Amino acid sequence: MLKAINISKSFPGVKALNEVNLSFYPSKVNAILGENGAGKSTLLKILTGVYTDYEGEIQLNDQPVKFKNIKDAQKAGIAIIHQELNLIPALNIVDNLFLGQEIRNSWGLLDTPQMTRITKELLQKLELNISPTTLVQNLKVGEQQLIEIAKALLADAQVILMDEPTSALTDKEIENLHRIIADLKKEGKTIVYISHKMDELFRIAETYTVMRDGKSIDAGEMSQTTEQDLIRKMVGREILIQKKQANTTDKNALLSIRNFTLPHHTLKNRNLLDNISFELNEGEILGIFGLMGAGRTELLETIFGVNSTKSKGSISIGNQDVRIQLPKDAIRHGMAFVTEDRKTEGLVLGMNVAANISLTTLSENSLLNEQSERQLAKEYISALAIKTPSAQQLCVNLSGGNQQKVVLAKWLATNPKILMLDEPTRGIDINAKNEIYEIIKKLAAEGKSIIVVSSEIPELLALADRILVMSEGKLKAEFSADEANEDKLLKAAI
Amino acid sequence: MNKELLKKSQSLIALFVLCLAISLLSDKFLTANNLWNVLRQISVNVCISVGMTLVVLTAGIDLSVGSVLAFTSAVCAGLLKNGIALESFDLFIGFTTLGGILAALLIGLLIGVFNGWVITRFSLPPFVVTLAMLTVARGATMLYTQGMPISNLGTSFEYIGSGWLIGIPVPVWISLIVVLIVVFISKKTTFGRYIYAIGGNEKAAFLSGININSIKLAVYGIAGLMAAVGGVLVSSRLNSAQPNAGTSYELDSIAAVVIGGTSLSGGIGSVTGTVIGATIIGVLNNGLVLLNVSPFWQQVVKGLVILLAVIIDQKSKKK
Numbered sequence: 001m002l003k004a005i006n007i008s009k010s011f012p013g014v015k016a017l018n019e020v021n022l023s024f025y026p027s028k029v030n031a032i033l034g035e036n037g038a039g040k041s042t043l044l045k046i047l048t049g050v051y052t053d054y055e056g057e058i059q060l061n062d063q064p065v066k067f068k069n070i071k072d073a074q075k076a077g078i079a080i081i082h083q084e085l086n087l088i089p090a091l092n093i094v095d096n097l098f099l100g101q102e103i104r105n106s107w108g109l110l111d112t113p114q115m116t117r118i119t120k121e122l123l124q125k126l127e128l129n130i131s132p133t134t135l136v137q138n139l140k141v142g143e144q145q146l147i148e149i150a151k152a153l154l155a156d157a158q159v160i161l162m163d164e165p166t167s168a169l170t171d172k173e174i175e176n177l178h179r180i181i182a183d184l185k186k187e188g189k190t191i192v193y194i195s196h197k198m199d200e201l202f203r204i205a206e207t208y209t210v211m212r213d214g215k216s217i218d219a220g221e222m223s224q225t226t227e228q229d230l231i232r233k234m235v236g237r238e239i240l241i242q243k244k245q246a247n248t249t250d251k252n253a254l255l256s257i258r259n260f261t262l263p264h265h266t267l268k269n270r271n272l273l274d275n276i277s278f279e280l281n282e283g284e285i286l287g288i289f290g291l292m293g294a295g296r297t298e299l300l301e302t303i304f305g306v307n308s309t310k311s312k313g314s315i316s317i318g319n320q321d322v323r324i325q326l327p328k329d330a331i332r333h334g335m336a337f338v339t340e341d342r343k344t345e346g347l348v349l350g351m352n353v354a355a356n357i358s359l360t361t362l363s364e365n366s367l368l369n370e371q372s373e374r375q376l377a378k379e380y381i382s383a384l385a386i387k388t389p390s391a392q393q394l395c396v397n398l399s400g401g402n403q404q405k406v407v408l409a410k411w412l413a414t415n416p417k418i419l420m421l422d423e424p425t426r427g428i429d430i431n432a433k434n435e436i437y438e439i440i441k442k443l444a445a446e447g448k449s450i451i452v453v454s455s456e457i458p459e460l461l462a463l464a465d466r467i468l469v470m471s472e473g474k475l476k477a478e479f480s481a482d483e484a485n486e487d488k489l490l491k492a493a494i
Numbered sequence: 495m496n497k498e499l500l501k502k503s504q505s506l507i508a509l510f511v512l513c514l515a516i517s518l519l520s521d522k523f524l525t526a527n528n529l530w531n532v533l534r535q536i537s538v539n540v541c542i543s544v545g546m547t548l549v550v551l552t553a554g555i556d557l558s559v560g561s562v563l564a565f566t567s568a569v570c571a572g573l574l575k576n577g578i579a580l581e582s583f584d585l586f587i588g589f590t591t592l593g594g595i596l597a598a599l600l601i602g603l604l605i606g607v608f609n610g611w612v613i614t615r616f617s618l619p620p621f622v623v624t625l626a627m628l629t630v631a632r633g634a635t636m637l638y639t640q641g642m643p644i645s646n647l648g649t650s651f652e653y654i655g656s657g658w659l660i661g662i663p664v665p666v667w668i669s670l671i672v673v674l675i676v677v678f679i680s681k682k683t684t685f686g687r688y689i690y691a692i693g694g695n696e697k698a699a700f701l702s703g704i705n706i707n708s709i710k711l712a713v714y715g716i717a718g719l720m721a722a723v724g725g726v727l728v729s730s731r732l733n734s735a736q737p738n739a740g741t742s743y744e745l746d747s748i749a750a751v752v753i754g755g756t757s758l759s760g761g762i763g764s765v766t767g768t769v770i771g772a773t774i775i776g777v778l779n780n781g782l783v784l785l786n787v788s789p790f791w792q793q794v795v796k797g798l799v800i801l802l803a804v805i806i807d808q809k810s811k812k813k
Contacts, residue, residue: 304701306700327700327703327707328703328705339698345697348691352692355690355775360702362688364685367685368682
């Protein structure tokens with residue numbers, strides 16, 4: 001039995017886990033449920049030796065254990081199968097399975113026949129009818145996942161953690177995976193299964209633990225609970241933020257998106273965006289909710305011209321059809337896109353605040369006007385209350401919330417008609433959050449049309465006039481601010 | 495801002511210490527004659543390296559500069575000496591010194607733009623594309639010259655590499671002007687700002703509406719142009735174009751860029767830093783010659799200095 005006792009873990013400014021208690025039982029599938037940001041990933045990282053500085057105790061078969069690194073956890077018999085698979089595409093199955101634990105013959109050379117034989121046995125056990133020397137890049141995602149499981153079996157893992165294992169699988173592959181999980185259960189393995197898909201959990205899991213805001217909220221037997229009950233526990237926080245009153249006055253559509261489709265880069269029969277159409281009205285805040293992998297970010301990126309070579313669909317702005325092939329075109333048509341990850345997409349961290357803010361508005365092939373650049377920076381530093389010693393400060397030295405405001409500033413500087421925000425408050429503290437909410441509301445009041453994408457329901461309830469729900473690349477539901485609540489949104493998204 | 499200043503002063507201090515050490519060991523170092531000589535010698539590397547700096551700032555690299563230098567210098571010499579004879583039209587085009595030089599510069603620019611076009615059009619790694627160009631341009635040089643030097647290019651051409659103007663060698667004037675122009679471009683224009691932005695975070699730059707491809711095209715074009723400037727300087731200094739000219743110059747120029755504190759991963763660094771880097775290499779070469787160190791040891795020492803510079807750079811980054 002794997003047990004976590006009073007585990008707490010803090011990051012600068014955030015308490016990611018707060019006295020979490022969990023038990024995972026052998027011969028059972030143990031489900032963990034929770035919204036994005038509930039602390040599931042952090043917990044997994046502690047259980048597998050990625051994070052080593054935490055408070056509390058982990059017990060394996062009633063013995064306290066403390067993993068010094070990933071290898072330590074593996075040795076203790078804990079294996080994890082990540083959402084993104086950790087295989088080397090250009091190597092074959094045998095090489096991948098034995099990576100780092102190769103069998104050598106008496107000459108000290110690789111004992112390929114021996115390793116191939118063992119691989120064959122494992123593949124048979126998993127009912128995979130493929131040659132051990134197949135390159136991993138030629139396998140389907142479902143098969144690759146089974147190779148990961150084979151890796152866990154090879155390491156003789158007693159505890160196998162699976163993080164959203166079915167998010168990229170076809171129905172048939174899921175069925176196959178569940179059959180194998182049932183076999184593993186019979187052998188006495190402890191399976192930990194993280195998923196958003198309720199029907200799956202009710203099919204295969206025996207126990208559950210609900211996490212919320214870094215705490216373990218409730219645990220019990222799957223047979224003793226209902227879907228309704230679990231959802232209630234997942235969302236059941238008090239809503240601290242005032243819910244928005246719907247803005248019901250009739251408005252004109254400013255932006256219309258029609259039949260947006262974006263194929264998956266590797267899976268042929270899957271679309272990242274599947275025939276999505278919607279409209280954004282003038283002066284409206286439109287919320288888009290969806291769980292991880294629902295296609296929210298892809299939607300905004302596609303509107304902004306990032307995927308124009310692969311996507312299908314049409315856009316019109318103010319009843320005029322427009323062609324957007326590059327972000328440049330989108331900006332010219334009055335759009336702005338505050339990206340999800342300010343560090344990799346939003347800012348040039350090694351440049352200063354002023355240079356980042358002016359980046360969207362510099363005119364090509366001209367001299368820099370440092371004075372007007374400083375002026376612009378000053379304007380936004382005071383308008384958005386960006387805390388920085390000066391406009392010359394490098395962005396890498398600012399806090400997350402202030403970096404986010406710089407990203408916002410650089411887009412407001414283009415004076416956009418349409419502002420798209422992707423997870424505008426991810427990873428920033430509550431005060432900065434509220435400040436950004438106020439800014440967004442003010443912008444809408446000034447007549448800007450705004451799309452807010454978020455995985456935090458309270459955020460959308462506080463901001464949006466209307467909320468669309470996405471799941472697996474499709475639009476699943478639409479709610480006005482009045483009818484929306486946490487239950488309905490989460491249910492539509494699952 | 496402060497960090498950049500600190501980094502620059504770091505390499506300036508290193509240069510100063512180096513000069514001090516050599517002047518203590520050899521009384522020939524601090525003579526006007528020798529110092530002009532050093533500056534004249536580094537002028538070629540300075541020109542190539544400022545172009546290279548722009549490329550490296552976008553997180554790219556240009557390995558073809560040495561070969562492009564050879565090819566442009568050969569073409570320049572060939573045009574000056576033989577012109578173009580179109581026998582079927584019974585036509586002969588002769589070139590003045592200025593004409594030959596402009597033709598060489600144009601060819602360098604075009605080769606660079608071609609590099610940039612291949613890199614952006616087919617999304618290939620700059621390392622591979624410019625490595626291919628290194629071979630192609632060297633081969634083209636051999637074909638054009640038949641493997642023989644082209645000599646006696648005229649006194650007005652020779653003046654560019656060997657003459658003096660207002661008490662300063664002409665190549666030093668040229669490299670000085672080149673440096674001033676490129677410093678201005680990199681610090682005072684939108685184009686320069688975009689170079690830093692692309693190297694610092696290409697995705698953020700792209701999403702900000704910057705046309706990444708055209709900026710890269712221009713940057714590789716400038717690198718080719720600067721290699722051609724180097725080609726003209728080298729052949730005019732010798733009054734002869736050598737088919738082997740510029741061999742491994744790309745490595746010296748990358749060394750100057752790195753010693754000057756520009757990060758090979760892009761976005762951080764400066765043209766002035768590179769000038770200091772090129773000067774350090776030049777002074778080091780000169781000092782080792784003055785101290786009668788064998789040329790074989792010179793290479794070893796140069797390599798160790800590069801290594802040291804990168805280690806110090808990495809350390810100061812971590813702080």
